[in-house]
Amino acid sequence: MENVLEGLQPNSNLKKLCISCYRGSKFSTWMKDLLLPNLVEISLENCRSYEHLPPLGKLPHLKVLVLTGSEFYGDGTIVFPSLESLELCDMTNLEEWRIVNGKESFPHLSTLLIAGCSRLEEFPIIPSVTSFTIRRSNAKLLCSVKNLTLLSFLAIEDFNKLTLxxxxxxxxxxxxxSLRIYYLCxxxxxxxxxxxxxxxxYLEISYCNKLQSLPEGIQKLCCLQSLHILCCYRFASFQMFGFGGLSSLRKLWIEKCEAFCSLSEGIQYLTALExxxxxKCPELISLPEGIRHLTNLRTLQL
Incomplete structure (x- = not known):
């Protein structure tokens, strides 16, 4: 297997490389010696037998790295000077991800996705990350999210056992x-x-079957423009709080919430609602009087 890959050495100007289902334990010389200096994107999919990653962090132009269904072991020396997007998917044996002190690592990384990493409990501080998706992984990873202080997008998906x-x-x-909370059943x-x-x-909450209401703190979201609640079957009403602080809300979508039965009279304060x-909320039988005051309302779907 190693000999076959060795004989497939591409031109040094190659920019995108994908290796899928490779069963060898070692990568080719042309990968280990970084003979492809112009690589911009690398995808390693289901290469479960290899022992070490090549020193990909030394590739000066690498911007996208996707690792799927594989385990890797690192010595903490990779720095990835140009990497912008990183996906770690289904790496069930990955237990530690660390960065050597004193070295600048991932200086341009902006998009990070971690999915199916059941043993990984934390990830290093990478200040440049602005978009983070975490899916079907160790719940302890959520505590590391607090260190991503520049986040503009966060998606938390498919944590079936998480109650809080x-x-x-x-x-x-x-x-x-933008915050997306999805499939926290x-x-x-x-x-x-x-x-x-x-x-x-933008706030989307979907498939959270046991969630019955939203906290009062939602009133403090004065910039919120879109609130979407989908398939939260026990979500019943907004009666616990008014809408007074949501002065910027333009879109309010409540779909397939079987227990939803009432809108708050405070809906009249959603003056920007369009x-x-x-x-598909079968328990909702009437609308509050305050809906008459929504002078900017353009679309009403029941």
Missing amino acids: LPDVLLRNHKMLV ELESLANQFNSLSALK ELCLD
């Missing part, structure tokens, strides 16, 4: 614009999660 989010999760994210509460998200514009969707 860590209190520290969203404390340091004053630049967060056991999530019961979002208490204390929205108090400091002063820049948040779209209201209350779709």
Whole structure:
């Protein structure tokens, strides 16, 4: 297997390389010796037998690195001077990801995705990351999110056993614009999660089957423009709080929430609201009188 890959040495001007289902334990000489200095994108998919990654961090132009279904072992020396996007997917044996002190690592990394890394409990501080998706991984990783202080996009997806989010999760994210919470089937509460998200514009909560209401802290989201609640089957109403602080809200979508039965009378304070969707909510039998005051409302979907 190694000999076959050795004989496939591409031209040194190659910019994109994908190796899938490689069963050898060692990579070719032309990869280990970095004879492809112009590589911009590398994808290693389901290469489960190799023992060490090549020193990819020394590739000066590498911007996108995708590692899927593989284990890697590092000595902490890779720095990735141009890398902008990194995906770590289904790396079930990965236990540690560290950066050597005193070395600048991932200086341009802006997009990070971690999925299916069940043993990884933390990741290093990478200040440049602005977009982070975490999916189907060790819940302890969520505590490291607090260190990504420049985040503008955060997606938390597919944590089936998580009942509460860590209190520290969203404390340091004053630049967060978009938040997606998806398939947290056991999530019961979002208490204390929205108090400091002063820049948040887009909030989507989907398939959180045990979530019954939103916390009062949502009233502090004065920049929120879009709120989408989908398939939260026990979500019943907004009666616990008004809408007084949501002066920028333009879109309110509540879909397939079987227990949803009531809008707050405070809906009249949503003066910027343009779209209201209350779709497939069989327990909702009436609308509040305050809906008459929504002079900017253009779309009403029931």
